[in-house]
Amino acid sequence: MTLPLPDLGTLALAAVAALLAAGLLAPIEALGWWAGWFGSEPEPLTPEEPVDPSPSGWLVFLSGVHSVGGATFAPRERAFLERLRAELPDIHVIEVFPYSVTNRALTGQRLFARFWRWALARKMSRRQLAGIAGMVINFRNAWQVAVSADRRYGPMYDEGSADLILRALVRDGYLRGSDAPLVLVGYSGGGQIAMGAAAPLAGRTGRPAQVVSLGGVMASPRSGEGLARLVHLRGRNDAVARIGAAFFPGRWPWVRWSTWNRLKADGRIEVVDLGAMDHTGRAGYLDDEMHLPDGRTHQRATVDTIVAVVRDALRTVEADGGGQPS
Amino acid sequence: MDGVGALVAGALRLDPAAFTAIASDPAGVRIAALVLIGSGLSHVLGQSVALVANRVPPWRFVLSIALGAAIFAASVGVWAGALGVAGAVAFDRPTPFAQVVAIVGLAHAPRLFGFVALTPYFGAGIGAALTVWTFLALAVGARATFGFSLTEALFALGAAWLVTELLARTVGRPVVAATRRIRERVAGRPGADGTERRR
Numbered sequence: 001m002t003l004p005l006p007d008l009g010t011l012a013l014a015a016v017a018a019l020l021a022a023g024l025l026a027p028i029e030a031l032g033w034w035a036g037w038f039g040s041e042p043e044p045l046t047p048e049e050p051v052d053p054s055p056s057g058w059l060v061f062l063s064g065v066h067s068v069g070g071a072t073f074a075p076r077e078r079a080f081l082e083r084l085r086a087e088l089p090d091i092h093v094i095e096v097f098p099y100s101v102t103n104r105a106l107t108g109q110r111l112f113a114r115f116w117r118w119a120l121a122r123k124m125s126r127r128q129l130a131g132i133a134g135m136v137i138n139f140r141n142a143w144q145v146a147v148s149a150d151r152r153y154g155p156m157y158d159e160g161s162a163d164l165i166l167r168a169l170v171r172d173g174y175l176r177g178s179d180a181p182l183v184l185v186g187y188s189g190g191g192q193i194a195m196g197a198a199a200p201l202a203g204r205t206g207r208p209a210q211v212v213s214l215g216g217v218m219a220s221p222r223s224g225e226g227l228a229r230l231v232h233l234r235g236r237n238d239a240v241a242r243i244g245a246a247f248f249p250g251r252w253p254w255v256r257w258s259t260w261n262r263l264k265a266d267g268r269i270e271v272v273d274l275g276a277m278d279h280t281g282r283a284g285y286l287d288d289e290m291h292l293p294d295g296r297t298h299q300r301a302t303v304d305t306i307v308a309v310v311r312d313a314l315r316t317v318e319a320d321g322g323g324q325p326s
Numbered sequence: 327m328d329g330v331g332a333l334v335a336g337a338l339r340l341d342p343a344a345f346t347a348i349a350s351d352p353a354g355v356r357i358a359a360l361v362l363i364g365s366g367l368s369h370v371l372g373q374s375v376a377l378v379a380n381r382v383p384p385w386r387f388v389l390s391i392a393l394g395a396a397i398f399a400a401s402v403g404v405w406a407g408a409l410g411v412a413g414a415v416a417f418d419r420p421t422p423f424a425q426v427v428a429i430v431g432l433a434h435a436p437r438l439f440g441f442v443a444l445t446p447y448f449g450a451g452i453g454a455a456l457t458v459w460t461f462l463a464l465a466v467g468a469r470a471t472f473g474f475s476l477t478e479a480l481f482a483l484g485a486a487w488l489v490t491e492l493l494a495r496t497v498g499r500p501v502v503a504a505t506r507r508i509r510e511r512v513a514g515r516p517g518a519d520g521t522e523r524r525r
Contacts, residue, residue, distance in 0.1 A: 020442070020445065023448070024442070026446050027444065027446055035381045035383075146448075150447045150449065151450075152375040152379075153375065153446055155379075
């Protein structure tokens with residue numbers, strides 16, 4: 001006996017219901033963390049091992065919505081980070097999984113870890129249909145971006161992100177009160193998380209953070225507090241970043257009173273055109289095969305731009321007479 | 327129209343027959359109370375972020391939701407009373423209080439989806455859409471039960487709103503203040519219910 005196949009309408013309705021249910025469940029992790037419903041406090045902030053020599057600064061990379069844990073699995077992203085580390089030998093480049101305020105990888109110690117491992121396997125598969133199944137990871141993480149962008153949940157989620165980033169920094173040898181600049185690089189949805197974390201992170205470190213959004217999908221910030229500078233890198237063929245901007249009314253150019261537009265007018269938000277780059281994949285920001293008219297690969301040009309922002313931040317600290325804490 | 331489900335479905339479709347059916351149903355008030363308890367719980371849950379933001383413990387959270395739902399149902403009852411008074415005084419259409427409670431309760435069926443306001447980013451918009459949907463259901467219900475024209479229905483709803491606001495800001499002040507104190511005591515934190523103080 002075979003079961004009848006559901007019609008397309010039923011399937012679409014089921015997909016919408018599942019998406020809505022996922023959205024309703026999305027804030028629970030951040031809310032529970034904030035309210036202390038999930039048990040004890042995490043371990044105290046201590047470095048794992050002494051860092052020698054002390055870096056000139058830190059760059060924290062927050063991956064896009066395709067990620068499942070702290071260390072990226074995407075080959076292009078890995079190559080991009082390797083190049084960034086090679087170009088910035090005096091800077092510590094660390095990765096943080098931005099879509100869990102409790103710092104748990106989707107494939108780690110979770111109730112649905114087996115499901116996420118299955119989805120990751122589909123995502124890594126070269127078969128197109130399986131890849132579509134792997135998109136559930138993107139949807140799950142996109143809802144976390146919406147949580148950060150939400151006026152009700154955002155402040156709590158962003159506190160969690162800042163806590164997470166600070167813990168990763170301290171584990172890497174960062175000393176609170178250090179003048180070494182912090183640059184948060186958020187790719188895609190990571191742009192929203194980086195921007196949201198800037199204010200609470202500045203509250204913890206005592207220094208405003210620099211944020212680089214790489215094709216960031218993000219709302220207008222709730223305030224400019226704790227944000228030294230935001231550089232939004234955007235490719236001309238990046239439909240995802242364009243649709244993302246259209247999604248958030250505070251990003252619309254004619255909403256002149258929005259924080260985004262006010263900071264842009266002040267020069268604290270800078271939009272940089274990276275040329276004919278796409279959001280991801282071949283011809284994306286991290287692709288090392290496609291070339292720009294000036295002969296550089298997309299990845300090379302992206303790294304060059306981020307390196308320039310980091311060097312700029314270092315120069316500002318030097319000009320302010322900053323250095324490592326004693 | 328038979329059964330609670332059919333009545334709720336009719337109210338959600340803004341079908342006037344659902345409201346005339348509940349108005350003539352001897353169990354109308356009980357059905358309306360059932361709808362109000364469900365919609366109250368759902369609505370209050372949808373507005374519960376302030377409780378979590380104030381780090382209310384889980385048991386206080388559950389109690390606060392239950393209390394909030396009871397207050398929601400009671401406030402709808404007051405609103406029904408105001409609508410009944412507006413219908414009788416302004417339009418000379420006296421209607422039994424039980425009937426008014428039944429239609430006003432059923433008209434809150436869209437609030438059964440109130441919990442969906444918890445959806446990140448879209449929640450505020452969804453909450454506003456539910457408010458409009460409930461208002462339209464009230465208008466349809468008032469027209470079907472009182473025999474109002476559209477303008478009369480809108481006027482009566484506006485008058486009922488005005489009466490409840492006046493009551494809350496005058497003779498009802500001690501009740502509002504006492505309700506607030508109870509909510510804060512249950513939540514364990516001042517202002518944890520997320521409601522604004524009346525000035």
